[in-house]
Amino acid sequence: MSTAATRTTGPDHLWTVDEHLEDILATVRPLEPIELQLLDAQGCVLVEDITVPVSLPPFDNSSMDGYAVRVTDVAGASEEFPAVLTVIGDVAAGQGEPLHVGPGETARIMTGAPLPPGAEAVVPVEWTDGGLGGGPVTGMRARSQAPEAATGHVHVYRSAEARAHVRAKGSDVKVGDRALDAGTVLGPPQIALLAAIGRGTVRVRPRPRVVVMSTGSELVQPDEQLGDGQIYDSNSFALTAAARDAGAIAYRVGAVADDAETLRDTIEDQLVRADLLVTTGGVSVGAYDVVKEALSSVGDEDEEGAGIDFRKLAMQPGKPQGFGSIGPDHIPLLALPGNPVSSYVSFELFVRPAIRALMGLDDVHRPRTRATLTTDKALTSPKGRRQFLRGTYADGAVTPVGGAGSHLVAALALADALIVVPEDVESVEPGTEVEVVLLG
Structure with missing residues (x-):
């Protein structure tokens, strides 16, 4: 449960951003x-170290289409005085019984095929x-005139x-090497490595299932017709x-209409597929703030310790x-506020870290940096509040986008x-160095 349930802060307590985030991450x-x-494990976090059970490559193999040779047989070979070798057959990738290359012999070999004994x-x-005679194979001749079967002789x-042109056994990873560390997020390259060393399954923390719902009788779904007073x-x-x-x-x-019973029923229906629930709208002090009405007493009788704490943040x-x-x-x-910018900023500051914590990641926060404020006039900020303004960042400079209004979706799309x-800064002059949260 939220540690806020044990605090004697009272309804008028003004929480800081850090206090609220700390409470979430502690829970x-x-x-x-x-x-x-x-x-299925793509995007998940490993909970075990992965040790290599089989070397990569598992055998010496060719990095080129060509001929497997003994070094002494081609020493001093040139176009004027080529080495003439007897071709004893083909070596293809996945071939079972290997050929043995003896003195004066060669085997035609394909990329990825095992280097035959003796070569x-x-x-x-x-x-x-x-194997055609008449000089080195180049261009289209290399692709279209090579013999269908390796027979006879070849001039080198x-x-x-x-x-030369041999990939050594274990040159990528060797048996017993650490392939991946616990805590690694599995992307395509990591999944490729796991498959390459023969792992078909892996132990991970699953990706969290997050259910998102918005509230408000004024809300209409895209592609539907807007009525009076609707958005x-x-x-x-x-x-x-x-x-x-x-x-x-x-x-x-x-979107769920402004009805507390409907909202409670909807949330209860979603619990079966949720590791985290996120609502937006209905958390302030209006007469129709149904999220507070629906959730303020949820769990007080049936689920010991459960409950939602509604608070004000500075x-x-x-x-x-x-x-x-x-x-x-x-x-x-x-439960996030309903204004689009308020909702999105709240997600980045609080919900995203919660999701990353559920995944088992050590670093749950967006990266931050310092940047020079580039703007025509000073920024103003309310005293006692930590303000988060949208901006565009490039080359150590950040430029505000749009105003401070929490409804400015178009400006948010540019940020x-x-x-x-x-909290203790009420004005920021152009050229001042400021802290920046990088969103992408």
Whole structure:
């Protein structure tokens, strides 16, 4: 449950951003590990060190199409005085019984095929006549005139050093090497490595299942006709996309009308597929703030310790927030304000870290940096509030985008950073160095 339930802060306590985030991260615990198939584990965090059971490559193999030769047989070879070798057959990738290359012999070999016993190097087909006679094979001749079967003799026009064009066994990783460390996020390259060393499943913390729902009788779904006083529901789309971007499996629930019983029923229906619930809207002090009405007493009787705490934060935008747990499994719930910018900024500051904590990641925060403020006039900020302004960041400089209004979705779409103005700063002059949260 939220540690806020044990605090004697009172309804008028003004929480800091750091206090609220600390409360969330102290409550949210990483999900229990499970064994998953490789492709199902994409985006998940390893909970075990992976040791290599088989070397890569598992045998010496050719890095070129060409001929497997003994070094002494091609020593001093040139176009004027080529080495003439007897071709004893083909060596293809995946071939079972290997040929043995003896003195004066060679085997035609394909890329990735095992180096046959007796051979010490590979000469590329372009260094030979391809068994056709008449000089080195080049261009279209290399691709279209090579013989269908390796028979007879081949002329080799260049010498080769030992191990030339040979990929050594274990040159990538060796048996017993550490392939991946616990805590690694599995992307395509990591999954490729696991498959290459023969791992079909892996033990990971699963991607969190996040259910996002917006509230408000005025909300209409995109592609529907707007009526008087109605607006399109953008928050649930923005937050679902943001949850997926953070690494979650996210489910969007259509807007719920301003009815406490309907909202409670909807949330209860979603608990079966949620590791985290996110609502947006209905958390301030209006007469129709149904999230507070629906959730303020949830769990007080049926689920010991569960409940949602609604609080005010010393920040702009995003002053009204709610956090706690719900249901018999104490599923964390974050209730965000309804204004689009407030909702998105709140997600980045609080929900994204919660998702990353559920994944078991050590670093749950967006990267931050310092940047020079480039603007025509000073920025103003309310005293006692930590303000997060939208901006664009490039080459150590950040430029504000749009104003401070929490409804400015178009400006938000242009931003790739948040400009942080501390609580004790009321004005920031152009050229001042400021803290910046990088969003992408």
